[in-house]
Each structure stands twice: as structure tokens, then as C-alpha cells.
Amino acid sequence: MSARYLKLAAGLLAAIVLGGCVAPKANVDYSAFKESKPRSILVMPPVNESPDVKATYSLYSQVKYPLAEAGYYVLPVGLVDETFKQNGLTNATDIQETSPAKLREIFGADSALYVKVTQYGTTYMVITSQTLVTATAKLVDLRTGTTLWTGTASASSDEGGNNSGGGLVGMLITAAVKQIVNSSTDAAHPIAGITSGRLLSAGHPAGLLYGPRSPKYGTD
Structure with a gap:
């Protein structure tokens, strides 16, 4: 991955995370979260509900x-993934069905983060194309099985942009070019990083503590 690409992705993340957040939720109850006081988080491989097979590991590589x-101390995702594989678990859905007590026994973490990717990739619509990543998450106390927090977030390549210049022909050409570039470079990967930042950053309404x-x- 080039330095230019990394700089662009970092810039997008910094700018858009500040401008967006997880979906608002009124009157969030943080009492269980504050009582639990989790110090370490085991991130489970995300369940992929999108048609793109790259979704799970694209988001998984960026949640830490x-x-x-x-x-928070986050258990190394590579080590966690390999541990599951050595125990015959390779499917994210099966992994997320493992009991909290068993996860606590194996990894010793205070809590586990369960993630689902509901949208991932680029869609082409006559005069435009859009790269969209949406994910949901819940944090569970592995000592009690209590859900401490839930959230959802989304990011899109179309945020802050428009395709109004150049008339209809120009819009069609722009959409076609975007589709080709996005499909060949996995344009959803940096968008997944923005989604991850919005979903899991602390300090905003309805976010993690x-x-x-x-x-x-x-202080929150």
C-alpha cells in the first residue's frame, strides 16, 4: 500500500470521523458498562452479511x-483469529456463538466485541456509483454475559461530494470510471476504516465510554 494511499485514508478518517458518528440513540443506559469497567476487549471476527467476501477481514484489520x-487493551486480532482456526473454528457466525464463559476461559479478556458487516462494496446506479460500508457492534461482558453497549455506523464515498458537473453524459462516464476503479482496488477498504472509527471511537453521543x-x- 503506497504512502499516498495511507495519507489519503488517514485524512479521510480524521475528517469524517469528526463530522459523523454512530447512529444517534436517545437516553443510552451506560449503568451496566460503568459497573463492569472492562479493561480488555476480545474482538470477534465480524459476521459478513454483505455479498463481498472481503468484508470480514477488511473491517477486522481496522477495528483495533x-x-x-x-x-482499551485489545487482544491482537491475528493471534485471536489463529487461535480460533487451531480449534477448528473458521466461520465467523460459529465463532460468535461460542459462550462468553468459554471465551473468557481461553482468552482471559474482560469483554468481547461482536461485529456484523451489513453493507460492504460499490453499487452502480445509472448516473452514479457509491461505495458504502455499514456495520453494527455490541460489547459483552465475558464474566457475566451482560450486553454493555450496542452501536451502528455507516460511511459512504459520496459524502460531501456531487456529480452534477458535465451534464448527463459526464455523470454517466464518471460513474462508470468510479465503478471500474472501485471494483479493481477494493475502494471499500478505506471506507471500512471510516466506519470502524465512527462505530468504535469514544467520546461522542451513544458511543463507547x-x-x-x-x-x-x-469523564464520560
Whole structure:
């Protein structure tokens, strides 16, 4: 991956995370979360409900960063994935059905994050194409099985843009070119990074609480 690509993805993440957040939810009850005080998070391989097979590992490779920024110790996702494989578990749905007690026994984490990718990839519509990634998540206390938090977030390549210039022919050509480029480079991957940031960053309405490694711990 080129330095230019990484710089662009980082810029998009910084700008759009600040401008967007998880779907708003009124009167979020954080009482169980505050009582649990999780310090470590086991991120489960995301269940992919989209038609694109790249969705699971595209999002999975990017969830650690916002969680670590929020102040949590995140078990290395590569090690977690390999541990499941060595125990004969390769399907994300089967993995997420493992009991909290068993996960606690194997990994020793305080909590587990269960993620689903509901939309991933580029769709082509006559005069435009759009790359969209949507994901949901829930944080579960592995010591009690209690759900501590749930959230959903989405990001799109069309945010802040428009295709109004050049008339109908120009719009058709732009859409076709975008479709070819997006399909050949997995344009959804950086969009998945933005979705991950929106979904799992702390400090915004309905988001995760700050973890014990954050200087803002206990302020939310």
C-alpha cells in the first residue's frame, strides 16, 4: 500500500470521523458498562452479511485502532483469529456463538466485541456509483454475559461530494470510471476504516465510554 494511499485514508478518517458518528440513540443506559469497567476487549471476527467476501477481514484489520485510542487493551486480532482456526473454528457466525464463559476461559479478556458487516462494496446506479460500508457492534461482558453497549455506523464515498458537473453524459462516464476503479482496488477498504472509527471511537453521543488507558477515563 503506497504512502499516498495511507495519507489519503488517514485524512479521510480524521475528517469524517469528526463530522459523523454512530447512529444517534436517545437516553443510552451506560449503568451496566460503568459497573463492569472492562479493561480488555476480545474482538470477534465480524459476521459478513454483505455479498463481498472481503468484508470480514477488511473491517477486522481496522477495528483495533479506535478501540486502542479509546483506552482499551485489545487482544491482537491475528493471534485471536489463529487461535480460533487451531480449534477448528473458521466461520465467523460459529465463532460468535461460542459462550462468553468459554471465551473468557481461553482468552482471559474482560469483554468481547461482536461485529456484523451489513453493507460492504460499490453499487452502480445509472448516473452514479457509491461505495458504502455499514456495520453494527455490541460489547459483552465475558464474566457475566451482560450486553454493555450496542452501536451502528455507516460511511459512504459520496459524502460531501456531487456529480452534477458535465451534464448527463459526464455523470454517466464518471460513474462508470468510479465503478471500474472501485471494483479493481477494493475502494471499500478505506471506507471500512471510516466506519470502524465512527462505530468504535469514544467520546461522542451513544458511543463507547473511554477505557482505563485513556486520560479521559471516567469523564464520560
